[in-house]
Amino acid sequence: MQRCDIAVVGAGPAGLFAASRLAAAGFRVAVFDGQMRIGEHAVCSGVIGEEAFLRFGLPSRSVLNRIFCFQAISPAGLRLEHRSPTPLARVVDKAAFNQDLADLARSAGADINLGSFVAALRRERYGVSLVASGRDGSTREVNAKVALVASGVNSGLNMELGLVKPRKFLRAMQADIPLGQDGAANPTELYVGRSVAPGAFGWKIPLGQGRVRLGLMADRDPRPYFEALARRVAPELDLDRITPRQKAICQVPVGGCVTDRIVAIGEAACHVKTSTGGGIYYGLLSAEMAADVVIGAFRKGDFSISTLGRFERLWRSAFGIELTAGYLARKTAAQFSDNLIEKTFESANTMDLIRRLNGRLKFDWHHQAIATSIRSLFARESTLG
Helix, strand or coil: CEECCEEEECCCHHHHHHHHHHHHCCCCEEEEECCCCCCCCCCCCCEEEHHHHHHHCCCCCCEEEEECEEEEECCCCCEEEEECCCCCEEEECHHHHHHHHHHHHHHHCCEEEECEEEEEEEEECCEEEEEEEECCCCEEEEEECEEEECCCCCCHHHHHHCCCEEEEEEEEEEEEEECCCCCCCCCEEEECCCCCCCCCCEEEEEEECCEEEEEEEECCCCHHHHHHHHHHHCCCCCHHHCCCEEEEEEEEEECCCEECCEEECHHHHCCCCCCCCCCHHHHHHHHHHHHHHHHHHHHHCCCCHHHHCHHHHHHHHHHHHHHHHHHHHHHHHCCCCHHHHHHHHHHHHHCCHHHHHCCCCCCCCCHHHHHHHHHHHHHHHHHHC
16 A cells, blocks of 8 residues: 555646645655656647746746737638737647656656556545556555545546536647648637637647647537638648547536545646636646645644635635636627627727737736726727617
8 A cells, every 4th residue: 555645636737736846845745647658648729828937937848939929810801919029928749848847746756656547536534545547457545645636627536526517618629730831920820700619719829840739619519610720721731631639628617626635626626717728827826726725734734624625715816707707708709690700800900909908918817808808899889889
């Protein structure tokens, strides 16, 4: 039987970042993940806001490109552009990014166990017990004082433990494709419209060296919309020669992230931007908060929900309003017809909406920009009316 202070289930960004912080604080930390190699199942746009790199001092080895300009594109091709003289975000190789976080966790003293799928996690009187299954059919039991569940959006442990679940799922599909002379300095393009990406949007992210990351998120099967977007931006591309990957994107947490001795973090806690589907930055914030709460629990010798529940208050205070505002805005926009979207783009360009946002348009924080946009657009329509 293996013993540790803290067991972390999941070796994605949130789990690895929490493990690094906790191991650096002197605790015996063991991380368990079913994958054989860090990042082997990573499906992600890889776009991480500049703020995350600056706040957390993230390693930059995995960075493929920097983004200075975003363009939203309507079904008919109208554009709204946000450009900055300084980088807004960086595009990473997600597998390499995860591997760098794993290296930091190992350097801090965390024990990372790959090929170890956690099939069961139980609360006991003096700790938690988990059963890790190897790909060879072997099993082992691990005892810890506390467990962090960071096993992603498809975590079955949440249901077993009665923890948080998503209100809704979106479905994403993505592939890196060649696209001629499409260079690193080109804008990142976001494609919107009910006929383009129902319920969400598509993206074309320049990676440099004539390659782009093409993807789409929708509230239904994304494949026909992904293929239509691919034909739109790369008409000569042979779709049979690419292998897009799919992922579920959780939307809005329902229920609690904490119970006695167990905390769900990152995507397992539905800490994902509801406006864009991005989960890395909020996942890292979630991991940082959870690590601080767990450290405090060890100091008190109290691992009950009354102590660990402070995590709920922290994340809700930090980005709870972002999850609500983003979800409502995206849900409302999903009802727009393509014709109404064209009119909205026309109005936004006429009033120079992007300039009006004046500092409220931040890559990772959207609720102020959403509120200002709604007020400005409705004020214009009222005046015209």
